[in-house]
Amino acid sequence: MMRRTQTSFLFDLDGTLVDSVYQHVLAWQQALHSAGIELSVWRIHRRIGMSGGLFSEMLLREVSAAITPDLLEKLQRHHAEAYAGLVQWVRPLPGAKDLLAYLTRARLPWAIATSGRMISAQYNLRILEVDPASVPIITRDDVAHAKPDPDLFIAAADRLGVDIHGAVIVGDSIWDMLAARRAQGLGVGLLSGGYGQDELARSGAIRVYDDPADLLRHIDEVGGRV
């Protein structure tokens, strides 16, 4: 009898399953502004999806502002408040619910691993109609280091009881792809967070699709056969 490698799917959340990146970008702009910091919006965009602490430290280094625990905490609080005000514009990405339903029907294990905290992720899970009681959700609260460290994806594979070498790690940002490489999983990029195709390929994506609907159409290419 031939052995078959079990494929599993580990998903990023913002920009990958939920169309929330641009709202996060403007929420960060408003949070930084409230701290007297003006930073170009595209630079904020290119940092989204990494650990919130690393994110704030990188942004503050770019404007040469002093990084204090107090400032970091204030920024994260203001961001959460501003995001709550914009969340009315957030939708599931096309095909996201269908893709997850397909994997469930096909008995392919899947989980969600996000650099955000559960307090922000819960909005998005509700929009996506995912019940955290029945699907493994790994957040920043569960690990010591978020993306681009591999901890979130490693924890998600552990929670599913699968070998991460057979895991397809789906994300929209270069931080997902770098974390996928460091976790030794297979990075698959989606354009739905606003990065370009080459940015994702150069950071390690083995395939790049438009969005969850496009990934579902090509699911056989990445081991998603029933």
Next chain:
Amino acid sequence: MMRRTQTSFLFDLDGTLVDSVYQHVLAWQQALHSAGIELSVWRIHRRIGMSGGLFSEMLLREVSAAITPDLLEKLQRHHAEAYAGLVQWVRPLPGAKDLLAYLTRARLPWAIATSGRMISAQYNLRILEVDPASVPIITRDDVAHAKPDPDLFIAAADRLGVDIHGAVIVGDSIWDMLAARRAQGLGVGLLSGGYGQDELARSGAIRVYDDPADLLRHIDEVGGRV
């Protein structure tokens, strides 16, 4: 005596001199939503900077909505209203004012050519402290076809009285770069509108810089010598 090619600079406005792309993106999302159309935000982002009419037609084709003159007019009006509500977050891009002041001091002719209409551009010109009475500003109102058609840049070169073959055409979107190629000018890309470096290079940019400040630091590379 050696002949010297006169270099001139033709600038796009949104995302190139003014940090307004992400606000335009969310304003279009709100306008589309008000017409009952839900479209992924990254797809809106990748259409910004092209002619508003073409932009709406492309978006509506993607969602297979019927394109009527009435709907197009309604979308453009809703977009302008939503943008007016977000314009408080719009800033000049780093180095934009310095770059324009440098060119003026160096007696290198420059102009602005935008796919937007003067009614929207006027906010941005005020933020940038550019006086339309003393600088050639070409808008959608002045030409039959906006980007990616070359008309805006050709009109800008004409207004300056310069040969477009010696014009450096600076923009943040692939629509600027495609229009620059069709106008036979030299496209220079900026990352400040949120496109990736390769997207701009593949659409014809001979050089790609971060933002106006980065272009000013490297101005000698593109013929900006005094």
